[in-house]
């Protein structure tokens with residue numbers, strides 16, 4: 001067992017989640033590498049000092065470049081708004097340091113492509129922080145589909161709906177400006193990543209995005225509030241996805257339904273400890289979706305809790321993610337989703353925005369190396 005100095009850039013919502021995860025992951029998963037909370041960077045010295053004290057880092061800085069340069073920072077987690085992801089990533093990889101970057105990677109497709117190039121040139125571990133697909137239930141769903149338990153998949157329906165901007169008087173912020181910060185750019189990537197993980201590559205799509213509230217206290221809104229995609233997967237399945245930050249009543253509507261020739265699966269993050277499975281066998285009168293509560297038999301559940309049905313939560317997904325990042329660093333092996341896997345999500349988003357502007361179907365370029 002050896003120590004590794006962790007630097008986290010950003011101490012807001014996700015910076016805190018990653019700090020807590022790095023503090024806990026060694027105990028939960030008995031990892032070979034044990035994180036040391038070395039340094040946290042924020043937008044000012046004052047806020048960095050506040051985060052340092054609350055999360056237990058040794059040092060804080062108002063200059064992320066200092067964090068990246070520091071010899072005792074051996075791995076970096078990026079939890080800032082996306083406009084900064086590329087610069088921090090390129091500086092870290094130029095020094096050969098592993099990076100886990102919050103989704104949706106870059107602030108544009110070009111930024112994301114540059115980030116993949118920097119990652120692969122450096123050879124350092126790289127991962128995109130797609131946490132929701134790491135719940136024990138969603139990991140189990142992925143295994144069931146891959147093992148053919150619901151037969152040939154014919155249909156995928158997914159959504160990511162929340163209501164944090166449903167109130168038109170909620171003030172403007174970094175989230176209401178810039179394409180990569182809108183609903184298609186920022187929320188949709190989680191569910192698109194799930195679709196790619198569960199079903200496989202998307203080959204073509206037609207999409208629409210819409211800004212419902214174009215003015216908010218503090219500024220104009222120049223990105224979308226809600227969005228939808230109709231798509232075709234490489235394996236022939238049809239798909240439909242919708243996304244919203246103004247879906248009144250939905251708090252974490254990350255939900256999907258997958259239909260196959262021998263069964264179906266349903267999942268809703270608002271009930272994240274349950275997976276609904278339908279098997280098209282047995283007497284018709286006894287058929288129906290069964291609610292399966294997650295437990296020690298499901299992926300990554302047991303290290304958190306010995307009791308079935310007791311449940312895991314949001315923070316636990318981030319701890320699983322931290323375990324995977326440490327594993328990539330320790331073994332030198334790629335751990336899904338790498339930056340290149342993240343780029344596949346960005347390509348779908350880019351095609352969707354192009355489709356929405358042109359009001360037509362778009363092919364989604366696939367990556368020959370994926």
Ligand code: NAI
Pocket residue numbers: 009010011012013014015041042043044047062063064079080081082084102103104129130131186
């Ligand atoms: P936030 O607004 O809560 O926090 C942003 C942090 O970035 C703040 O601590 C701020 O000090 C820091 N920051 C801003 N400019 C900086 C600079 N120049 N140097 C150093 N630090 C700077 O944002 P939030 O919600 O934590 O989002 C951060 C990232 O995480 C975004 O990429 C977002 O898309 C992603 N995200 C992911 C979620 C998930 O479930 N995986 C959920 C929410 C956000």
